Amino acid sequence: MSDVILATRGLSRSFGALRAVDNVSLSIADGGITGLIGPNGAGKSTLFGLIAGEVMPSAGEIDFAGQSITGFRPDRIFRAGLARTFQIPRPFPKMTVLENVMLAPTAQAGEQFWNNWFRPALVREEEKRCRARAMEVLGFTGLAAKAQDLAGVLSGGQQKLLELARVMMVEPRLILLDEPAAGVNPALLETLIEKIVALNARGIGFLIVEHNMDMVMRICGSIIVMAQGQVIFTGRPQDVVREQRVVDAYLGDVTELAL
Numbered sequence: 001m002s003d004v005i006l007a008t009r010g011l012s013r014s015f016g017a018l019r020a021v022d023n024v025s026l027s028i029a030d031g032g033i034t035g036l037i038g039p040n041g042a043g044k045s046t047l048f049g050l051i052a053g054e055v056m057p058s059a060g061e062i063d064f065a066g067q068s069i070t071g072f073r074p075d076r077i078f079r080a081g082l083a084r085t086f087q088i089p090r091p092f093p094k095m096t097v098l099e100n101v102m103l104a105p106t107a108q109a110g111e112q113f114w115n116n117w118f119r120p121a122l123v124r125e126e127e128k129r130c131r132a133r134a135m136e137v138l139g140f141t142g143l144a145a146k147a148q149d150l151a152g153v154l155s156g157g158q159q160k161l162l163e164l165a166r167v168m169m170v171e172p173r174l175i176l177l178d179e180p181a182a183g184v185n186p187a188l189l190e191t192l193i194e195k196i197v198a199l200n201a202r203g204i205g206f207l208i209v210e211h212n213m214d215m216v217m218r219i220c221g222s223i224i225v226m227a228q229g230q231v232i233f234t235g236r237p238q239d240v241v242r243e244q245r246v247v248d249a250y251l252g253d254v255t256e257l258a259l
């Protein structure tokens with residue numbers, strides 16, 4: 001099973017009596033673009049939170065790149081190459097775009113208190129490397145000209161690109177994108193799709209929660225459908241839109257449009 005990058009087994013999370021994620025077992029192919037769709041409240045964001053280590057599971061296990069990451073802290077999971085973006089981007093608005101990207105938790109010597117005192121040259125060297133990498137990823141996302149602007153003045157779409165730049169700091173193997181198209185104007189959405197496809201061509205995998213079915217149908221090689229905390233169907237885009245359970249639970253009239 002070397003071609004599976006992420007797997008969950010019996011993953012569950014309850015909030016009181018509500019089973020937000022209910023016994024989810026899934027496998028994500030290495031290097032693919034997988035869509036995760038379903039109605040509001042289906043448990044998609046909670047599943048992302050569980051995988052990224054922000055939400056603790058009530059039960060179940062998560063493997064990433066062949067190792068268990070169950071119970072790992074978010075920064076450790078991020079450093080391992082599994083990064084997520086948020087439905088509503090959360091940049092530090094009073095910091096510059098460049099500073100926001102440099103804050104991504106890469107393995108920096110400067111984070112270790114004693115190094116600041118005893119190995120300042122090493123810390124300076126690491127900061128220089130971090131800055132160079134940040135400028136590189138800002139260049140890739142088309143935000144280099146905005147590096148010194150405050151993150152708070154970016155448009156919704158630019159903030160999504162900033163999120164993408166931030167997660168690229170760790171050279172991720174899998175990126176979880178939470179509603180990348182939401183609040184993004186059509187022109188910038190094309191740029192975002194272009195960047196996702198380009199990163200995927202370099203071997204980076206994506207798991208994407210998205211309500212924009214045009215985008216899902218265009219770029220996803222396979223789709224997982226959730227409803228009421230459970231996975232109700234997994235398949236190729238053309239099979240998913242024809243599946244009656246999926247149409248009933250989510251797609252409704254959208255099916256004909258998507259085809």
Ligand SMILES: Nc1ncnc2c1ncn2[C@@H]1O[C@H](COP(=O)(O)OP(=O)(O)OP(=O)(O)O)[C@@H](O)[C@H]1O
Pocket residue numbers: 015018020038039040041042043044045046047
């Ligand atoms: N921290 C929490 N405390 C209590 N209930 C929660 C919490 N987080 C999520 N829920 C509930 O869990 C269920 C699943 O929510 P979740 O946000 O994961 O769904 P979703 O599929 O991402 O929905 P959307 O498409 O609207 O973003 C919802 O009923 C939600 O109200």
